[in-house]
Amino acid sequence: xxxxxxxxxxxxxxxxxxxxxxxxxxxxxxxxxxxxxxxxxxxxxxxxxxxxxxxxxxxxxxxxxxxxxxxxxxxxxxxxxxxxxxxxxxxxxxxxxxxxxxxxxxxxxxxxxxxxxxxxxxxxxxxxxxxxxxxxxxxxxxxxxxxxxxxxxxxxxxxxxxxxxxxxxxxxxxxxxxxxxxxxxxxxxxxxxxxxxxxxxxxxxxxxxxxxxxxxxxxxxxxxxxxxxxxxxxxxxxxxxxxxxxxxxxxxxxxxxxxxxxxxxxxxxxxxxxxxxxxxxxxxxxxxxxxxxxxxxxxxxxxxxxxxxxxxxxxxxxxxxxxxxxxxxxxxxxxxxxxxxxxxxxxxxxxxxxxxxxxxxxxxxxxxxxxxxxxxxxxxxxxxxxxxxxxxxxxx
Amino acid sequence: xxxxxxxxxxxxxxxxxxxxxxxxxxxxxxxxxxxxxxxxxxxxxxxxxxxxxxxxxxxxxxxxxxxxxxxxxxxxxxxxx
Numbered sequence: 001x002x003x004x005x006x007x008x009x010x011x012x013x014x015x016x017x018x019x020x021x022x023x024x025x026x027x028x029x030x031x032x033x034x035x036x037x038x039x040x041x042x043x044x045x046x047x048x049x050x051x052x053x054x055x056x057x058x059x060x061x062x063x064x065x066x067x068x069x070x071x072x073x074x075x076x077x078x079x080x081x082x083x084x085x086x087x088x089x090x091x092x093x094x095x096x097x098x099x100x101x102x103x104x105x106x107x108x109x110x111x112x113x114x115x116x117x118x119x120x121x122x123x124x125x126x127x128x129x130x131x132x133x134x135x136x137x138x139x140x141x142x143x144x145x146x147x148x149x150x151x152x153x154x155x156x157x158x159x160x161x162x163x164x165x166x167x168x169x170x171x172x173x174x175x176x177x178x179x180x181x182x183x184x185x186x187x188x189x190x191x192x193x194x195x196x197x198x199x200x201x202x203x204x205x206x207x208x209x210x211x212x213x214x215x216x217x218x219x220x221x222x223x224x225x226x227x228x229x230x231x232x233x234x235x236x237x238x239x240x241x242x243x244x245x246x247x248x249x250x251x252x253x254x255x256x257x258x259x260x261x262x263x264x265x266x267x268x269x270x271x272x273x274x275x276x277x278x279x280x281x282x283x284x285x286x287x288x289x290x291x292x293x294x295x296x297x298x299x300x301x302x303x304x305x306x307x308x309x310x311x312x313x314x315x316x317x318x319x320x321x322x323x324x325x326x327x328x329x330x331x332x333x334x335x336x337x338x339x340x341x342x343x344x345x346x347x348x349x350x351x352x353x354x355x356x357x358x359x360x361x362x363x364x365x366x367x368x369x370x371x372x373x374x375x376x377x378x379x380x381x382x383x384x385x386x387x388x389x390x391x392x393x394x395x396x
Numbered sequence: 397x398x399x400x401x402x403x404x405x406x407x408x409x410x411x412x413x414x415x416x417x418x419x420x421x422x423x424x425x426x427x428x429x430x431x432x433x434x435x436x437x438x439x440x441x442x443x444x445x446x447x448x449x450x451x452x453x454x455x456x457x458x459x460x461x462x463x464x465x466x467x468x469x470x471x472x473x474x475x476x477x
Contacts, residue, residue, distance in 0.1 A: 046446075046447075046448040048448050048449065048452070050452050052456060063448055063452065065447065065448045079448070079451075146426065147425070147426025148426065148430070149426050149427070149428060179465070181465075181466075183468060185443065187428055187433065187436065189428065190428055190432045190433065190435060191435055193436065193441070193443070195443065195468065197466040197467070197468050198466060199465035199466040199467075200465075201464065201465050238463075238464070238465060239465075240463065240464065240465035240466035241466055242466040242467070242468070244443075244468075246441060246443065248435040248436075248438070248440075248441055252438070252440070253440070254438075254440045254441055260463070260466055262462075262463035262464070262465065262466075264462075266462075268462040268463065270461065270462060270463035272463070278440045280440060286439075286440060294457070294461060294463075296461065296462050296463060299462070322460060322461060322462050323462055328460075328461070353446065353449070355446075355449055357453070361460070387453070387456055389449050389452060391446075391448060391449065393446070393448075
């Protein structure tokens with residue numbers, strides 16, 4: 001009964017949120033205020049190769065983004081993206097499974113419509129892998145206000161995921177996701193722009209990974225613990241707020257900073273801060289340097305070693321390291337080189353770009369149980385990841 | 397966040413818009429003139445200079461962290477279970 005009531009309340013709140021979102025979106029689109037130039041995104045194409053290598057997981061593949069104005073007031077963009085996954089992660093190893101490979105393919109299509117001083121956007125994304133399917137629709141509206149110094153935006157997206165399990169054709173479940181976004185950017189001085197973003201996400205459905213297990217004390221077992229499939233709540237609601245600033249330095253360079261605070265009803269609280277510096281060098285080079293720190297507390301139903309087995313579907317249990325207490329630090333470098341192929345009349349400019357991030361994850365209550373030892377006293381897990389992007393960009 | 401706070405949030409928006417729209421922005425004198433904004437036209441000041449790369453990095457972090465949202469992006473699906 002409690003689960004039904006929770007779902008009913010969640011649906012009522014979602015209906016109200018959607019209703020009020022559209023009231024505001026319509027207000028944005030019909031209010032005739034004389035403003036200044038809202039502009040459509042630039043026409044450009046990017047071809048990227050990406051590679052992630054860390055924690056026994058290698059994911060690489062291409063991404064192709066094409067954006068083109070099709071009329072003075074409409075811009076269309078399409079993205080094709082592939083993840084080729086080869087995984088022997090700690091989760092795979094400790095589950096007793098062998099290394100696996102899979103492919104995720106994602107297609108996105110979106111349109112931006114410039115109406116008077118407002119940009120209305122809508123898009124659709126489909127993501128497919130052999131045991132997971134996701135469809136997302138989104139709409140958003142943005143408007144420049146107050147002499148073009150302020151940009152206000154609202155966005156809503158609806159996601160429908162289908163969760164499946166390889167080796168079990170009978171298993172199939174759903175997730176419904178609603179995202180509500182609010183954004184504000186403000187030109188504060190001739191060199192400083194400030195941003196504020198806020199997002200509510202509500203999710204309902206099968207939110208855990210059907211392959212992952214939690215462990216609990218079981219003295220009858222030689223390892224002193226036994227494992228079972230995780231048990232998660234059927235709903236999750238989260239809030240994230242982010243503040244950022246970007247400043248133009250007197251010698252033509254830029255610094256930026258961003259802070260985000262996240263909280264949800266699973267008791268996860270997370271902070272992350274990002275700092276970056278962009279430095280043009282000569283006429284053709286742009287160099288980037290960045291640092292990111294992330295820290296989170298664990299979900300209330302997370303435990304590295306639970307004392308007892310779950311007794312029913314409301315007795316939640318997780319041992320997903322993404323729900324544990326941990327921190328990560330990233331250092332990123334990037335270089336962009338402007339190419340000299342712009343003699344073609346239709347090309348305005350083009351560049352070749354390389355970006356690399358080194359990420360270190362340190363877990364505070366997730367143990368590396370591969371080495372054995374006394375249950376609950378194993379060494380804590382950590383791993384490093386190397387993330388590469390190489391891409392060619394062209395503006396036309 | 398509890399439902400009451402969420403409802404307060406969405407009810408606040410129309411009020412904010414109504415208030416904002418009752419003031420004609422034409423009457424607000426921009427304190428930075430258009431000719432003083434040339435630095436914002438420089439690509440290095442773009443808030444999302446490389447959309448294909450930044451979308452990818454959001455995905456990298458979302459798949460490995462408990463937190464998500466407020467990344468300033470548009471839409472996008474995530475089959476990252």
